[in-house]
Amino acid sequence: MPGERVCSEPGCLEPGEFRAPADGPRGGFDGPGEWRFLCLDHVRAFNQRYNFFTGMTADEIAAQQRPYAGWERETRAFSTGGADRPPSWADFVDPLDAIQARFRATRPAERQDGRGLSGDERKALKVLGLEVDADRRALRQRYSELVRRYHPDRNGGDRSHESALQAVIEAYQTLRSAAAFA
Incomplete structure (x- = not known):
């Protein structure tokens, strides 16, 4: 040819x-x-x-x-805590709950009122022992309860709980200025 x-x-x-x-x-x-x-x-x-x-x-x-x-060249790590990064939920509809079910356990709980919480605010809630849906009244009650429990004046001068008291005060300061508790 x-x-x-x-x-x-x-x-x-x-x-x-x-x-x-x-x-x-x-x-x-x-x-x-x-x-x-x-x-x-x-x-x-x-x-x-x-x-x-x-x-x-x-x-x-x-x-x-x-x-x-x-393979000598170093590369950036793509670790996401041992699992794939969840997709952006706003990008699609998942009527059968096929994709969201996989990531539900790793997603932090959301507030019922729709107000978002930052990572620091979630940590502060844990320190105070409060649920994600706590309101301002529950925040003040829990704060005053923990201050009375850990304050040296209420414990006969015992300063062994001073670090716990400091953590409670810092957590309260973080949460009282948070938008979710306004």
Whole structure:
């Protein structure tokens, strides 16, 4: 057929369907180098005698045979706490609860009134032992209860609970200025 490649072995008139590296300089940064096209019989013979390491020094061969060749570069970690990052819920509708069910256990509880809480506000609620849906009144009651429990004046001067008292005060300061408790 006109325009069809012929095997590049001298004297062979079979179609050159299979490419093989050309004899001569090896490829480099710009690519693998030159190719020649061979018929099935000649490409089999070529593969039997081909040696990737021909023309390399002992150091170059050792560099190619290292088990981690090409993996020296450090990369950024993509850890998300052991699970895939949940998708943005606003991007799709999940009527069968097929996707959301997987991430429900890892998603923090939401308030019934729809007011969002930051991570620090959630930690402060834990310190005070309050639920996510607590209101301002419950916040003040729990704060005054914990202050009475941990304050040295109420414990005969015992200062062993001072760190717990400080944590309660910091948690209250964080929550009282939060939008969810306004």
